[in-house]
Amino acid sequence: MNASSFAPLAVVLPFLGAALAFLLIRHQRSQRIVSISVLALTLALECFLLAAVWETGAQAVNLGGWMPPFGITMVVDQFSALMLVVSTAISLAVLIYATGQGMADGDEDGPISIFHPTYLILVAGVSNAFLAGDLFNLYVGFEILLTASYVLMTLGGTTPRIRAGVTYVVVSVISSVLFLTAIGMIYAATGTVNMADLAIKLGELDPGTQMMLHLMLLVAFGIKAAVFPLSFWLPDSYPTAPAPVTAVFAGLLTKVGVYAMVRTETLLFPGDRINTLLMVVAGLTMLVGILGALAQTDIKRMLSFTLVSHIGYMVFGLAVASIVGIGAAVFYVVHHITVQTSLFLVTGLIERRGGTANMDRLGGLAKLSPLLAVLYFIPAINLAGIPPFSGFLGKLGLMQAGVELGTPLAYILVAASVLTSLLTLLVMARVWNRAFWRTPEDAVHPDPILLATTTDGSVVRDSGNVSGNNSGRFGGRSTVDLLPKTMVYPTVGLVALGVSLTILAGPLFSLSDDAAQDLLDRTPYIEAVLGEGSAP
Incomplete structure (x- = not known):
């Protein structure tokens, strides 16, 4: 029995955990224990899968005894295994953070009981998308995670969340319909949806038909990955959700779209037919996203625009289509998932500590909470690409790939990536200067919470004067811990993980x-699914 036989458990375990958490819906302490334990077990399993394919390469498992291309196939290679490990590690940290928030607020305005089963279903959908060996199973993975994300985005039922949820649903449905239509057309043209089989049969189609199918998939995945000009929905949708939900959305959901783009471009449609288009899209995504971030005063909206901007770096590596470029893109995906999620968690702490995420109303946080200042500063300079952090190393690899390609457009893209990095540093510095460095008195209409802190870091509030979106509900006067350890510890862990990416x-x-070489070669993937000698 090879390691791939355990791959379905990466999807099954979260589903079983979700069912058990739903049965324990009236026992919130038991829900927390089940959810965290299931994700920890899933992470251990995925680390085993990554270790197994590190040297041996791609492995496949056929579900139900049906041989490919007729049955459901799950494929574990270095790329998918790495994405599984990183996504589940991030999900576990965010879950602990969300649980800590709920405990600190008495579970009144924290994650409600439906949160835990829905969250585990989201993780199951993400894992299924990374393991999918056929297009229809990839579609199912997208629909699972998107259905769960609809619920998580609208938790609490506030008007802004419902409005943002409607936009998110409409855009996601359009993307899904386009994806499903493309799957139907591909099946009509080739008689299969198995990706290894398609890697052989799509090359036999007329070039015009290939291009049409190629662009349909690219647009569908581009909407999910939030690349320009298909990214308009993200900055209005993500910031309205609760802090833990925004963090996991920012870290994972767009990266599933990026993963699908990488898999499609390397496995199904190899070559450089649309690389010029991808380069233009990458450059515009970087620049438009970061210019949008410069115009924001709310930290969560600002981070949402930087999220869009840095998707452009990943598309840049994909467009170069070399081992150096795609390898740097894979590295940058891992870096960005970790660092972007860290920044959103820190923003949740800023909102809790300062009463708001609006930079104009914040000030003095460096003096009031030096730990919070450190937790922001490290991932902020990492995202901006300051040496020697992983953000710098990833961008350096992408620029090296662009220089090696040597075309005029590649040089323009290198220049755009440098400019985007400098503007990212400017954006991060603005938050630091306004929220942390200046005094609260210098802020515009500073929140009373900044001025009402007790000596132990808690705050005394009245029930009629509660600031911040993540504040709990309190009867009368109550002393509330603004930086509970149960929220700080997972944030510290994620920041440390971001630093460890530099060390490792x-x-x-x-x-x-190695993952990039296998992606471009295609042979290991095809032969893992269809058997030796099947690759063209």
């Missing part, structure tokens, strides 16, 4: 380059 950059780059 050598092995991680080696793994990323």
Whole structure:
């Protein structure tokens, strides 16, 4: 029995955990224990899968005894295994953070009981998308995670969340319909939806038909990945959700779209037919996203625009289509998932500590909470690409790939990536200067919470004067811990994980380059599914 036989458990375990958490809906303490334990067990399993394919390469498992291309196939290679490990590690940290928030607020305005089963279903959908060996199973994975995300985005039922949820639903449905239509057309043209089989049969189609199918898939995945000009929905949708939900959305959901783009471009439609288009899209995504971030005063909206901007770096590596470029893109995906999620968690703490996420109303946080200042500063300069952090290393790899390509457009993209990095540093510095460095008195209409802190870091509030979106509900006067340890510890863990990517950059780059080589070669993937000698 090879390691891939355990791959379905990465999807099954979260589903079973969700069912058990739903049965325990009236026992919130038991729900927390079940949810955290299931994700920890899933993470251990995925680490085993990553170790197994690190040296051996791609492995496949056929579900139900049906042989490919007729049955459901799950494929574990270095790229998918790495994405599984990183996504579940991030999900676990965010779940602990959300649980800590609920406990600190007496579970009144924290995650409600339906949160835990829905969250586990989201993780199951993400894992299924990474393991899918056929297009229809990839579609199912998208629909699972999107259905769960609808529920998580509208938790609490406030008007802004419902409005943002409607936009999110409409855009996601359009993307899903386009994806499903493309799957139907591909099946009509080739008689299969198995990706390894398609890697062989799509090359036999007329070039015009190939291009039409190619662009349909690219647009569907581009909407999910939030690349320009298909990214308009993200900055209005993500910031309205609760802080933990925004963090996991920012870290994972767009990266599933990026994963699908990488898999499609390398496995199904190899070559450089649309690389010029991808380069233009990458450059515009970087620049438009970061210019949008410069115009924001709310930290969560600002981070949502930087999220869009840095998707452009990943598309840049994909467009170069070399081992160096795709390897750097894989490395940058891992870096960005970790650092972007860290920043959203820190923003949740800023909102809790300062009463707001609006930079104009914040000030003095560096003096009031030095720990919070450190937790923001480290991932902020990492995202901006300051040496020697992983953000710098990833961007350096992407620029090296662009220079090696040597075309005029590649040089323009290198220049755009440098400019985007400098503007990202400016955006991060604005938050630091306004929220942390200046005094509360210098802020515009500072929140009373900044001025009402007790010596132990808690705050005394009246029930009629509660500030911030993440504040609990309190009867009368109550002393509330603004930075509960149960929320700080997972944030510290994620920030430390972001730093560790710098320390472990050598092995991680080696793994990323190996994954890129297999992605471009295609042979290991095809032969893992269809058997030796089946690759064209």
